[in-house]
Amino acid sequence: xxxxxxxxxxxxxxxxxxxxxxxxxxxSTLATGENVYRQTCHACHGSGIAGAPxxxxxxxxxxxxxxxxxxxxQHAINGYTGRFGTMPARGGKPDLSDERxxxxxxxxxxxx
Ligand code: HEC
Numbered sequence: 341x342x343x344x345x346x347x348x349x350x351x352x353x354x355x356x357x358x359x360x361x362x363x364x365x366x367x368s369t370l371a372t373g374e375n376v377y378r379q380t381c382h383a384c385h386g387s388g389i390a391g392a393p394x395x396x397x398x399x400x401x402x403x404x405x406x407x408x409x410x411x412x413x414q415h416a417i418n419g420y421t422g423r424f425g426t427m428p429a430r431g432g433k434p435d436l437s438d439e440r441x442x443x444x445x446x447x448x449x450x451x452x
Pocket of ligand 1: 376377380381384389390392404411413415416420421422423424426427428431441444445
């Protein structure tokens with residue numbers, strides 16, 4: 341029984357640390373996304389060049405958003421050819437991380 345006491349104290353001490361907070365979509369993520377967007381995505385998505393859906397154009401984004409965010413992320417990261425044209429993988433910048441491409445997608449969706 342004696343040996344159990346220190347173990348129980350240790351277990352109780354562990355309860356003091358608060359659970360880690362879930363990461364919310366912070367303004368800094370959107371700021372990152374805006375930077376990536378301006379540097380890489382705006383060339384096509386700003387004016388709808390090459391068949392790209394324009395930033396903030398709800399009409400052009402409605403059916404795309406229905407696919408769900410995960411599909412949009414995957415198309416942005418891996419690229420694809422759709423009805424309107426070809427979306428190059430990572431907007432043609434292979435050195436962009438998945439996180440940065442996703443942040444740019446989040447930024448674009450925040451403008452709808
Ligand atoms: C060279 C032009 C070009 C660049 C640069 C570009 N895109 Fe695109 N993007 C397209 C075109 C064209 C489509 C539409 C293809 C279709 O559906 O026919 C598209 C579609 C998309 C879609 C919709 C996917 C879907 O499933 O409907 C997302 C999201 C997207 N782009 C994100 C991005 C992001 C993020 C960047 C910057 C990192 C970027 N694009 C840069 C041309 C571009």
